[in-house]
Amino acid sequence: MIIPTRFRTVLVFLFDLSAIIVAWLGAFLLRFNFEWPAGWERTIWMALLVLLPVQAVACRTAGLYRGMWIFASISDLKRVLKVVIASAVALLVFAFLVRNEAALPRSILLLYPLLLLLLMGGGRAAWRMWKEYRLYGRVSGRGAPVVVVGAGTAGAMLVRELSRSTEWHVVALVDDNPAKWGLELSGCRVAGGTDRLVEVLEEFEASRVILAIPSAKASDVQRIMDIATGAGAALFTVPGLSELMSGRVAINMMRPVNIEDLLGRETVRINNENIQAMIAGKPILVTGAGGSIGSELCRQLARFTPSSLILVDASEFALYTIEQWFSEHQPNIRIVPLAGDVKDAVRMEEIFEAWKPEVVFHAAAYKHVPLMEVGNAWQAVRNNVLGTLNVADCARRFGSKRFVLISTDKAVNPTNVMGATKRMAEMICEVLHCRGGNTCFQMVRFGNVLGSTGSVIPKFQAQIAKGGPITVTHPDITRYFMSIPEAAQLVLQAASMGQGGEVFVLDMGEPVRIADLARNMIRLSGYTEDEIRIEYSGLRPGEKLYEELLADSEETRQTPHEKLRIARSRSVPEGFYEESVAWMTKKGPVSDDEVRAQLKQWMPEYVPSRL
Incomplete structure (x- = not known):
């Protein structure tokens, strides 16, 4: 009643x-x-x-x-x-x-x-x-037994919330603070430090561990994961501090620990006021809008209320996907989905004339290193360099205030065609900036992004789902990683602070050994290396053992943002612009060897790897 x-x-x-x-x-x-x-x-x-x-x-x-x-x-x-x-x-x-x-x-x-x-x-x-x-x-205690790591505020909140759960039943806590050992939280005892986690799991016959330390460092997460997975337990974590403080999620919304937690990328702090002034109420164009970086850029841009978002992509499916996302999640944002290839100068001119964007983010590119190395070198030049030229020239002629090129760490001392073409695209933008005008040309370099299309993490996930093996090219190969939202936010931050002609370099943190990445993904998936093997296949065409963020002849200077620096690159050779434009617009096919020879002529730092 x-x-x-x-x-x-x-x-x-x-x-x-x-x-x-x-x-x-x-x-x-x-x-x-x-x-x-x-x-x-x-x-x-x-x-x-x-x-x-x-x-x-x-x-x-x-x-x-x-x-x-x-x-x-x-x-x-x-x-x-x-x-x-x-x-x-x-x-x-x-x-x-x-x-x-x-x-x-x-x-x-x-x-x-x-x-x-x-x-x-x-x-x-x-x-x-x-x-x-x-x-x-009447249902208390019937859920799966679970051990909570962390007897602080988050741990206390979690234990209290899970006392009402039918799925989880907290049987004990562990914490490395000796002052808490033997105490109780909501009737659950703190059984000792994390070094006793295996014993506690065996004592209570638990097979699940929840890490209730939202601010835990990546090294701590790695250590807890090693202990938990070594004992055959699944490891979960609570939402981060920023999510909890914003009220978007509750403390009891656990999720499995993922590879991003182990890489330890900190939350990016950006100057929203500067970005708001750059974006709000203005038409913004994004090429490659359906790609990994392009689509996240669009989502981040929507936060700053542009008058319209012009989404350009050559892939019909990618364009449809991002258009559907906006229809469902941001219906109040005016979007203009336009199919178009950046190599098509006529189509680019038509788009710019119709919509006259004030800010352009150029994310369209071929980025797969081995694929562009053999049989596709000329297409890499046309898409990555000629495409950049077409879009940048339209931005200059139709009065765009800013043009931002999304570049890559592979443009530094390139050993492959993809990296060399991205460096060449940077050089094109540098020349256009030096020619003057109302358009501010900027370049932003960063390394691999977690979960992007064609990247190593989705590949490893697919291989694990099939039962292995995981293929790694070399035991010592390393790469820089950052999350897609982090990369997109830093691109916006760089764009808002640039004066023109800069090559911004993002702080990528410490490089990660791909073999260690593979091992962690195997453990996070609940397997051992005996069940999912790692095989070494050898370096692929154009692939480096390690990536660089700055060329040998480059220096950097600080910016107001701790995760952004400005590189001073080698000057562009005399006559480069005219020669490169004439070469890219010539008729007929161009062989891979001719492409490499021409790129080497303009970029002495380009050292093609042996195929």
Whole structure:
């Protein structure tokens, strides 16, 4: 039966008034050893005539009836305490006024507020306990046993939330703070440090571990994962601090630990005001808008309310996918999905003339190194360099304020055609900037992004799903990694602070050994290296053992943002622009060897790898 809210409030109000009577009479009974205090009747009833109205006013003023008893908490206890203090003060005033007629025993002045606090606070706590038992008690403890790592604030919140779960049952906690060992959180004991995790898992026959340390470093996550997976347990984690503080997720929304947690990329802090000024109310164009970086750029750009987002992509499916995402998640943003190939100068001119974008992000490119190395070198030049020229030239002629080229660390001391073409695209933009005009040309370099199309992580995931083996080209090969949202946000930050002609270099952190990445992914998938083997296939055409972010002849200078630096690259050779344009627009096929020879002529730092 559902009791109306107003009627429930009246019942609670009557309970609080009853608490006054019980506490007042109880104080006298305790004072006189549970014998009726003969001769005090008049004083008792006179005091009640004072205390009851004070209680009624105090309860109303303190907002005591706004809280729900089933969720009674510290805030409700504070309100109860205010009411008790008000009642105690009223009693003191009454005692002072009647001191000549019938002086109250001093113990009454202490016993009464204590009993009142016990009745009002205890009554609410008892009600919550009973209701929680009715709601959750019958299924409590039937979920899968789980050990929580971390007995801090997040751990305490998690244990409390999971006490109501039918899927999870916390049996113990571990924490590396010795001061917490042996203590309990919501009835669950802190069984020791993380070095005892294996023993605790065996003791409670648990096969799941939840890492309840939202600010844990990547090295700590790696260590806990090694211990948990070594014991055959699955490792989960709670949402990050930024997500919890924003209120987007709850502490009990666990997820399996993923490879991004082990790489330890910190949350990016960007200057929203500068980006807002650059984007808000303006038409923005993104080429390669359906790709990994392009689509994330579009999602990030939507936060800053452009007047329109012009989405250009040569892939119909990619364009359809990003268009559908905006229809579902950002229907208030005006998008213009346009099919177009950046190599098609006529189509690019048509788009720019119709929409006149103020800011252009050029993310369209061929990026797969081995694929571009054999049989596709000329297409890499046409797409990555001629495509850049077409879009950049349109931006300059149609008055775009900014043109931002998405480049790559493979443009530094390139050993492959893909990297050399991206460096050549940078050189094209540098020449256009030096020629003057109203368009600010900028370049942003970064390394591999986690989960991008064609990258190593989706490949490893597919190989694990098939039962292995995982193929790694070389035991010592390393790569820089960052998340797609991080890369997109830093591109926007660089674009907002550039003055023109800069090559921005993103802080990629420490390089990661691909073999270690593969091992971690095997463990996170619940397998051992005996079950999923790692095979070494040898370096592929054009592939480096390690990537660089700066060329030998380049220097960098700091920017106001700690994750962005500006590189000073080698000057562009005399006559490069005219010669390169003539070469790229020539008719007929061009062989891979001729492409390499021509790129080498303009870029002495380009050293083609042996095929």
